[in-house]
Amino acid sequence: MNYKNILHVDDDSDDCELFMEALQEVSGALYTAIYNPVEALRKLIDKEIKPDVIFLDLNMPFMSGLEFLTEIKKNEIIKEIPVIIFSTSQFSDIIQEAKEYGAHDFISKPNNFNDLKEILSKYAHTL
Template identity: 75%
Template sequence: MSYHRILQIDDDSDDCELFLEALEAVSTVNYTAIYNPIEALRKLLQKEIEPDIIFLDLNMPIMSGIEFLTEIKKDIKLREIPIIIYSTSQLEDIIREAKEYGAQDFISKPNNFNELKNILKQYVVAD
């Protein structure tokens, strides 16, 4: 499935910049980055942003990705938004836990820019 409005929730602005560069190389979708998961949750609940898909980091200081998943799944409309975990973690237990909490998929952050572009091509409308 291809998505047009992408939200990335990640406290690392460098990771968000790299994600955006790779995204722009493969598509012209609408992209929003929010560095604070609590702010992202508030904006989603208040319909200030309405993404088609969310890329979510797990390791954030204010609210973890798992805590965010738990909260978003409580809302009847928000729970339908696909959430892709986009994290440095590669532990099987963490991947399984994220999927149990409702994540659609789990992507380990690649070190290679071209690999990231290829991953994103699976989720976005290509130009």
């Protein structure tokens, strides 16, 4: 996988900052973080943003990651964008449910920066 335009939907700005820093060390991919899933969905539908892939947190206010994923898969304009769940949750039933909802992959958020860089280097367009 060699994504060049990454959207990260996560309500935790610290997680987004860490994600961006790790991505910049391993990739030249464009990066957009949106902290509100409702806003992200609107921007996707209105074609304000056109990512190659979406990294999606599950536990967010206003709209959960699974609700967001469900809405994406219902929309003809954006349903083909791969969605990678990027969450602290590691429960097998949640992973299975996310895949049933149409998630492309499921990644547990790593505990350290180097592991995050290694994960992102597998998905992002490398330098």
